[in-house]
Amino acid sequence: MMRRLSLASRVGLLFAACTAGVSLLAGVLFSRASEAHFVELDRQLLEGKLQVFAELLQGVDSPAALAARRPQLQLELDRHPDLALRIEGADGQAWFTSQPLLAGLPASPEQLRTWRSGTTDFRALSTPLDHGNRLTLLVDITHHQHFLARMQRLIWLTVGLSALATALLGAWAARRGLAPLRRMAEVTRAVSASSLTARLTDQQVPAELAELSEALNAMLARLEDAFARLSAFSADIAHELRTPLSNLLTQTQVILSQPRGLEDYREALHSNLEELQHLAQMVNDMLLLAKAEHGLLPTRRESLALGEELQALADYFAPLAEDRAVTLSVAGTAHLRADRGLLRRALSNLLDNALRFTPAGGEVLLTVETKPQGVCLTVANQGAEIPAAQLPRLFDRFFRADPARREGQAEHAGLGLAITRSIVRAHGGEIRCESAAGWTRFILEFPTAHA
Known part of the structure; x- marks a missing residue:
């Protein structure tokens, strides 16, 4: 049969579960907040640069006109190596792509979205240009993703270590806190019929256990008193029964010691009858007391x-x-x-x-x-x-x-x-x-x- 967990182990596991839950929740919230923060930074960067590139491409209505602006576009792109640019005509054909991998970029609505090409992750944002053309700007967010992945691994590691540390510290603290209970157990384990005078000390007992300590001491006092009364009762009943029994034995032995007359036997029997009636009354009284103590005394009200x-x-x-x-x-x-x-x-x-x-x-x-x-x-x-x-x-x-x-x-x-x-x-x-x-x-x- 599986051994039951101790109270200290249960408290330690409870602390560990609580700490793991709180740490995990905090980690998830921090991860979400960090991701939202990066998304907002990327949005601001893309919106600002889209405006710059849109101004550079103002009035461009053909690939030939775009060719005249390419030096300026390239200069701006060189300033931000993590940016990628794609320009599409009104017919959806790509006029310009700053990186070959952008050839497979699907049409983007005018809202922020994430796109993966191979092992590279991008965040893309589009805006319309003159003559139905469209400009799509992308920022490489691979380093962001790596940071978030490392942070998630760190969160899981922190959750595991904090849960383990809290379990150990919680078990230690619970064991120290439950030391008075162990002392109580030692005292009560030592209680026997010959050592009913043992009492629990009130020193260094937590307030939560003071009432239990007082109750146990009161119980031991009641047991000691009841045992003393029982011992006294046993001695008293032995004494009370000894006298009439001794009288019966003595008188019977005297009568039987030699042949006697019928009147002597009759007198001895009458005397024995009185003693026996006294014994019977005593037994009946004790039975009545026993019934009364157990609530079995019948009463006709x-x-x-x-x-x-x-x-x-x-x-x-x-x-x-x-x-x-x-x-x-x-x-x-x-x-x-x-x-x-x-x-x-x-x-x-x-x-x-x-x-x-x-x-x-x-x-x-x-x-x-x-x-x-x-x-x-x-x-x-x-x-x-x-x-x-x-x-x-x-x-x-x-x-x-x-x-x-x-x-x-x-x-x-x-x-x-x-x-x-x-x-x-x-x-x-x-x-x-x-x-x-x-x-x-x-x-x-x-x-x-x-x-």
Whole structure:
């Protein structure tokens, strides 16, 4: 397969083609202008000399009368050796020719024309004389033709040399100009899973490539962040799965280590069932997150009265709130087109977290309001503030703000907030967290188009 031309070669060939075209056009125009200039000079010379010879031949009406004027004609011709003269009578017969080769000269109209005899080129012009005679004057233009031929050869040589020189210089300049691209290629070629920290330097980068350099650096930063998150996710999921699996293995080995009663086996199976249910829930949650990230989360939209939905959730969680001595209240109303089941799941995750981290005697507020940009839902609770450094990571998988809670909390795998964010984004919204002045607020914003 033919190798594709490099960009530098293409630029060089383009420069060469442009230079050759411009040089050729300029050469042709100069050649035409030179030819027209010579034609005009010949016209002026012939017209001036025709007038002189016409005055010398005034009153000549026969070859005999012409013979008396021949010395004067010859004297004038000797002054201009490049001129040739032919005199014809009214019957078209040649009375006088200054050169034998003019015998074959055809009748000439009264306009400038070119005539070739052998290897000699002439430019001829005729004028009528007295008594119907005709005078034809010719000038040898062979030297003109030779000059034009040499000039055309020079033009072609110049076009070829200039095209070659421009191709080489263009390729060199393009190669120098594309050096930043080669450096970019070297950096990106060196990027791997173990070297995602590599970045393109902005120094000596042309303005045209600055935006590309910034885009590549941003892409590398995103890849580095995504790879770090993936590595952390792999470690987290291994940690989360290790505990229940270890519990299952340990308890099963203990039960099987010696014969036991039926009640012991039944109790062990119930314990294993709880661990298996926890594992199944974790796998289902991860599948839901995977679908949401790839836009495959199905949503059955319907118009929902959010005030009623929040009140229904508050009624459901009221017993838990009473047990923990937490006040649970709902305020506001709005309408939103959303999937009822998914939205309730997202709000339930937030409300469950709020109740768990609200101290006794605290308050949890569920509010909804319509704003110009859309619908805003807020789940706020009193309690310890979340450090600002941890707020951006709250919605990461398996992330817990309190590391002490990582162990012994089988029912909370750290996927709730990640699932909530996926559900909100599946509805075209966004979620963020604010924690200050003893309150933590999770704010869900949905655009007007979904209201």
